[in-house]
Amino acid sequence: xxxxxxxxxxxxxxxxxxxxxxxxxxxxxxxxxxxxxxxxxxxxxxxxxxxxxxxxxxxxxxxxxxxxxxxxxxxxxxxxxxxxxxxxxxxxxxxxxxxxxxxxxxxxxxxxxxxxxxxxxxxxxxxxxxxxxxxxxxxxxxxxxxxxxxxxxxxxxxxxxxxxxxxxxxxxxxxxxxxxxxxxxxxxxxxxxxxxxxxxxxxxxxxxxxxxxxxxxxxxxxxxxxxxxxxxxxxxxxxxxxxxxxxxxxxxxxxxxxxxxxxxxxxxxxxxxxxxxxxxxxxxxxxxxxxxxxxxxxxxxxxxxxxxxxxxxxxxxxxxxxxxxxxxxxxxxxxxxxxxxxxxxxxxxxxxxxxxxxxxxxxxxxxxxxxxxxxxxxxxxxxxxxxxxxxxxxxxxxxxxxxxxxxxxxxxxxxxxxxxxxxxxxxxxxxxxxxxxxxxxxxxxxxxxxxxxxxx
Amino acid sequence: xxxxxxxxxxxxxxxxxxxxxxxxxxxxxxxxxxxxxxxxxxxxxxxxxxxxxxxxxxxxxxxxxxxxxxxxxxxxxxxxxxxxxxxxxxxxxxxxxxxxxxxxxxxxxxxxxxxxxxxxxxxxxxxxxxxxxxxxxxxxxxxxxxxxxxxxxxxxxxxxxxxxxxxxxxxxxxxxxxxxxxxxxxxxxxxxxxxxxxxxxxxxxxxxxxxxxxxxxxxxxxxxxxxxxxxxxxxxxxxxxxxxxxxxxxxxxxxxxxxxxxxxxxxxxxxxxxxxxxxxxxxxxxxxxxxxxxxxxxxxxxxxxxxxxxxxxxxxxxxxxxxxxxxxxxxxxxxxxxxxxxxxxxxxxxxxxxxxxxxxxxxxxxxxxxxxxxxxxxxxxxxxxxxxxxxxxxxxxxxxxxxxxxxxxxxxxxxxxxxxxxxxxxxxxxxxxxxxxxxxxxxxxxxxxxxxxxxxxx
Numbered sequence: 001x002x003x004x005x006x007x008x009x010x011x012x013x014x015x016x017x018x019x020x021x022x023x024x025x026x027x028x029x030x031x032x033x034x035x036x037x038x039x040x041x042x043x044x045x046x047x048x049x050x051x052x053x054x055x056x057x058x059x060x061x062x063x064x065x066x067x068x069x070x071x072x073x074x075x076x077x078x079x080x081x082x083x084x085x086x087x088x089x090x091x092x093x094x095x096x097x098x099x100x101x102x103x104x105x106x107x108x109x110x111x112x113x114x115x116x117x118x119x120x121x122x123x124x125x126x127x128x129x130x131x132x133x134x135x136x137x138x139x140x141x142x143x144x145x146x147x148x149x150x151x152x153x154x155x156x157x158x159x160x161x162x163x164x165x166x167x168x169x170x171x172x173x174x175x176x177x178x179x180x181x182x183x184x185x186x187x188x189x190x191x192x193x194x195x196x197x198x199x200x201x202x203x204x205x206x207x208x209x210x211x212x213x214x215x216x217x218x219x220x221x222x223x224x225x226x227x228x229x230x231x232x233x234x235x236x237x238x239x240x241x242x243x244x245x246x247x248x249x250x251x252x253x254x255x256x257x258x259x260x261x262x263x264x265x266x267x268x269x270x271x272x273x274x275x276x277x278x279x280x281x282x283x284x285x286x287x288x289x290x291x292x293x294x295x296x297x298x299x300x301x302x303x304x305x306x307x308x309x310x311x312x313x314x315x316x317x318x319x320x321x322x323x324x325x326x327x328x329x330x331x332x333x334x335x336x337x338x339x340x341x342x343x344x345x346x347x348x349x350x351x352x353x354x355x356x357x358x359x360x361x362x363x364x365x366x367x368x369x370x371x372x373x374x375x376x377x378x379x380x381x382x383x384x385x386x387x388x389x390x391x392x393x394x395x396x397x398x399x400x401x402x403x404x405x406x407x408x409x410x411x412x413x414x415x416x417x418x419x420x421x422x423x424x425x426x427x428x429x430x431x432x433x434x435x436x437x438x439x440x441x442x443x444x445x446x447x448x449x450x451x452x453x454x455x456x
Numbered sequence: 457x458x459x460x461x462x463x464x465x466x467x468x469x470x471x472x473x474x475x476x477x478x479x480x481x482x483x484x485x486x487x488x489x490x491x492x493x494x495x496x497x498x499x500x501x502x503x504x505x506x507x508x509x510x511x512x513x514x515x516x517x518x519x520x521x522x523x524x525x526x527x528x529x530x531x532x533x534x535x536x537x538x539x540x541x542x543x544x545x546x547x548x549x550x551x552x553x554x555x556x557x558x559x560x561x562x563x564x565x566x567x568x569x570x571x572x573x574x575x576x577x578x579x580x581x582x583x584x585x586x587x588x589x590x591x592x593x594x595x596x597x598x599x600x601x602x603x604x605x606x607x608x609x610x611x612x613x614x615x616x617x618x619x620x621x622x623x624x625x626x627x628x629x630x631x632x633x634x635x636x637x638x639x640x641x642x643x644x645x646x647x648x649x650x651x652x653x654x655x656x657x658x659x660x661x662x663x664x665x666x667x668x669x670x671x672x673x674x675x676x677x678x679x680x681x682x683x684x685x686x687x688x689x690x691x692x693x694x695x696x697x698x699x700x701x702x703x704x705x706x707x708x709x710x711x712x713x714x715x716x717x718x719x720x721x722x723x724x725x726x727x728x729x730x731x732x733x734x735x736x737x738x739x740x741x742x743x744x745x746x747x748x749x750x751x752x753x754x755x756x757x758x759x760x761x762x763x764x765x766x767x768x769x770x771x772x773x774x775x776x777x778x779x780x781x782x783x784x785x786x787x788x789x790x791x792x793x794x795x796x797x798x799x800x801x802x803x804x805x806x807x808x809x810x811x812x813x814x815x816x817x818x819x820x821x822x823x824x825x826x827x828x829x830x831x832x833x834x835x836x837x838x839x840x841x842x843x844x845x846x847x848x849x850x851x852x853x854x855x856x857x858x859x860x861x862x863x864x865x866x867x868x869x870x871x872x873x874x875x876x877x878x879x880x881x882x883x884x885x886x887x888x889x890x891x892x893x894x895x896x897x898x899x900x901x902x903x904x905x906x907x908x909x910x911x912x913x914x
Contacts, residue, residue: 329686402678406865410667413872417660423713427668430706437698438675441691442684 082118087111088311095314101321108314109341115311116146117345119304125297137254143372144170146308146342151381153312160385160392161444162319162334167378168400169335170343172435174370175209175411177340178347180428182362186354187422197359199418205367206412208253212374213408215242219395239393240386243379250375328440335400335439343369359420367415399442403435544568545771552774558781565774566801572771573603574805576764582757594711600832601627603768603802608841610772617845617852618904619779619794624838625860626795629895630803631830632666632871635810637888639822643814644882654819656878662831663872665710669834670868672699676855696853697846700839707835791904795860796896803829819880827875859902863895 088111095104123142127135147170154162186195219235219242228234292300323330340347346369350362378394385392396404410431414424545568552561580599584592604627608620643652676692676699685691783790800807806829810822838854845852856864870891874884 397682397684399678399682399684402674406671406674409869410664410671413667414664416876417657421713423661423709424664426709427664427706430702431668431671433702434672434675434699437695437702438679441686441695442679443686445682445684 082114084110084114088115088307091311091314095318100325101318102325104314105318105322108311108318109338112146112150112308112311112315113341113344115304115308116342119145119301119308120345122297122300122304125292126294126301129294129297137258141376144369144377145305147339147373148377148380149305149308150312150315150338150342151377152384153309153316155381155385155388155390155392157316158390159316159319160390162316162330163381163385163392164378164396165331165334165400165444166338167373167381168396168404169339170373170377171209171370171404172335172407172432173339173343174346174366174373175407176428176432176435178343178350178369179363179366179411180425180432181347182350182354182359182366182425183420184422184425184429185351186357186359186362187420187425189355190357191422194419194421195354195357195359196419197363199416201360202363202367202415202418204253205371206408206415208249208371208375209367209408210412211249212246212371212378213401213405215246216378216394216396216401216404218242219393220398220401223395224398235395236391236393239382239395242394243382246375246379247383250372250379253371253375329443331442331444332436332439336436363415367411397444399438403438407431407435541567541571545572545767548771548774552778557785558778559785561774562778562782565771565778566798569603569607569768569771569775570801570804572764572768573802576602576761576768577805579757579760579764583754583761586754586757594715598836601829601837602765604799604833605837605840606765606768607772607775607798607802608837609844610769610776612841612845612848612850612852614776615850616776616779617850619776619790620841620845620852621838621856621860622791622794622904623798624833624841625856625864626799627803627833627837628830628864629795629867629892630799631806631826631833632867633888633892633895634800635803635807635829636823636826636871637885637890637892638807639810639814639819639826640880640885641882641889642811642885643817643819643822644880644885646815647817648882651879651881652814652817652819653879654823656876658820659823659827659875659878661710662827663868663875665706665831665835666827666868667872668706669703669831669838670861670865672703672839673854673856673861673864675699676853677858677861680855681858692855693851693853696842696855699854700842703835703839704843707832707839710831710835788900789903791902792896792899795899823875827871857905859898863898867891867895 087107091104091107091111094100094107120143123138123145127138130138147167151163151167154160154166183195219239222228222238223232223235319330319333323333326333346365350365353359353365354362382392382394395401411428414428544564548561548564548568551557551564577600580595580602584595587595604624608624611617611619611623640652676696679685679695680689680692779790779793783793786793806825810825813819813825814822842852842854855861871888874888
């Protein structure tokens with residue numbers, strides 16, 4: 001989410017003449033509802049309630065009640081995606097009234113999608129106030145907050161398999177589907193030439209993904225070849241150790257990115273500050289880019305997180321029922337359905353930026369997200385599980401590990417050239433089709449006790 | 457086969473001064489029998505019956521059909537050194553009828569198929585001249601490995617799906633490792649001072665396709681092996697069939713991409729002789745020579761195509777029938793015969809041409825022969841056989857068993873890695889050849905768990 005909004009701001013900044021404040025008039029794509037948001041919250045003058053035009057006021061929020069009312073009204077009506085918001089409460093209603101797990105699952109999934117997008121937006125706004133360093137850290141950590149929240153709820157219920165599968169599915173869908181669609185659509189629009197992207201960033205990310213695969217491979221193979229010193233326990237201990245190592249690697253990656261902001265490697269989290277030509281203008285515009293105040297963004301952050309948590313609870317509760325109702329395996333729902341719908345906003349933005357020939361940003365959205373989940377999200381869940389006393393490990397079972405392995409190799413290979421065309425995109429999409437088909441016919445072997453434990 | 461002949465014509469055109477028609481005098485390598493073939497077909501003069509003589513290509517048509525047919529057959533038989541193996545075909549049938557010695561029948565039919573495969577490629581090439589570059593490219597792309605496909609279809613009919621899988625796998629492995637390795641090695645020895653270069657872009661596209669094929673093969677195998685199918689045995693078959701359709705779509709998109717991008721950075725492999733960047737100055741001459749390059753008429757190439765296909769089918773039938781007997785007679789596993797022996801001998805002509813072009817510093821063409829053939833088999837041949845099996849009701853799937861899938865996986869990764877640099881030297885070639893030795897040794901020591909149950913169904 002963070003990259004999308006970040007690059008939404010960047011693209012917005014780059015689109016028109018940067019010294020002209022009326023650039024905000026230029027577009028009203030769903031990515032940029034933030035202007036309306038800011039104008040609604042900070043304007044005291046009712047004349048400036050026109051949603052898209054007008055200058056950004058910089059006073060504080062005096063009329064708090066009016067501001068809150070307008071803020072809510074804007075957040076709900078400003079983004080096309082937010083039309084899905086009523087599905088959240090609807091899901092709770094349906095859950096209380098009927099027993100149809102399938103419907104509750106579906107509705108809560110739809111309800112989470114706009115919340116995830118808004119959460120990313122709120123994180124982005126907060127990042128403006130905290131400076132580039134902490135801002136980058138915030139983006140890096142909360143970029144996939146939705147997946148992490150869902151995973152933590154699943155962990156609480158003891159459904160570690162769902163955690164593994166949903167995180168794996170998130171990685172796969174980002175690497176194959178989102179990237180493939182971006183390459184494909186961008187290649188179709190620019191079929192005369194080859195689109196290029198920063199090879200260095202792609203290679204660094206591929207290296208991190210490969211390291212994540214290594215971290216996942218060893219516990220799985222160790223367990224599968226029955227060569228552990230203490231069957232079952234060694235592999236868990238190894239997973240926990242490897243997770244700490246992977247978190248360390250991810251922290252080092254962040255340090256490396258933040259320190260080398262002026263280097264060859266353009267850090268993915270700092271696209272706004274990186275663009276050399278716009279640096280001065282960026283600083284000018286950054287004063288007006290944060291559209292809600294610091295406290296507002298924190299409050300919205302908390303509200304969004306709470307909402308997402310509530311819906312995640314219902315989501316996790318009903319996943320088994322939905323699997324029975326629709327007669328598809330839980331593996332398929334976790335790996336394919338959940339990530340596709342959950343990532344819908346990121347997906348759309350990656351495609352949009354590819355069609356604008358900003359392939360580096362699309363790559364940041366897709367591959368950066370994969371790297372974040374694999375090097376931060378998964379180890380983080382293992383550590384959280386460790387603290388909770390759940391036996392979450394890095395042993396994703398052989399089939400899933402093999403899938404991730406071959407996918408990372410294929411994608412790393414495709415990325416190493418630094419160019420893209422519609423054919424590469426089509427190949428990635430077709431690869432995702434094959435992966436989805438495999439999970440459709442894949443039934444998870446009953447390993448541990450998967451039943452939901454009543455959690456607090 | 458197609459690349460060889462295409463580049464055979466191209467090399468022929470490039471060898472001497474292109475404006476001089478007497479370039480046909482220059483050499484009498486077995487690759488250039490088409491001239492004598494044409495001359496025999498089209499000349500009515502009995503002064504020029506010599507197979508390797510010089511002389512111009514006549515422009516007349518074949519009026520004296522009876523004589524033409526006679527000379528045509530005589531030329532086809534005597535013109536190509538490789539065609540000395542042709543009598544082995546009928547000999548195989550004879551031996552089969554007289555004795556029950558499966559080993560001999562197998563090797564004789566294998567030797568008999570080799571020249572037919574080469575001639576089939578030639579006929580396809582000739583036909584491609586008449587149909588224009590687009591359909592010509594399509595023809596080459598589809599029938600490039602027609603021999604392997606014909607053998608596979610016969611094996612499928614007999615229900616020997618394992619032989620199909622192993623022979624196609626062996627074809628891919630031998631093309632990627634042995635043919636490519638020999639080409640790099642020989643080329644590197646001849647040009648040991650400098651590094652030979654080839655078009656990196658094409659190599660990378662092909663490597664990407666090969667990796668995608670490995671992906672398509674990996675999932676059914678791992679799914680079945682980890683016993684995680686929803687319906688044991690059946691899910692993996694439906695997944696194979698779905699993946700095959702996806703792979704065929706990808707291959708079709710690849711053809712579209714190649715044919716559309718003829719002027720782009722990616723020089724399409726099928727169109728090497730028309731678009732080779734080195735020959736831009738020769739393009740005009742190419743067009744002039746294209747008028748005379750189709751050496752047999754459209755109908756003749758079509759007829760020869762049908763005749764050769766029929767012959768190959770007959771010999772394939774014997775080949776498939778006797779493979780089990782040969783395996784027992786020689787005391788080697790069917791896996792070894794299918795994966796190592798069959799492709800090496802079947803691909804002999806392509807092998808020779810790839811080496812020859814590498815030694816002429818035309819590494820792009822060698823790459824087209826070797827890697828292009830591998831891509832074609834993996835992204836078109838294998839899925840096509842699965843679909844054919846589906847239609848026939850045979851349970852041909854993409855589950856090549858773990859050992860074979862692992863072999864293909866590591867081979868594709870090694871080769872993709874070697875190709876990504878865009879340069880070659882004799883050491884790289886030697887490494888590829890030695891890798892193939894290891895693969896061959898593994899299959900020599902490998903016993904297929906399932907092939908013991910394979911029986912020939914009438």
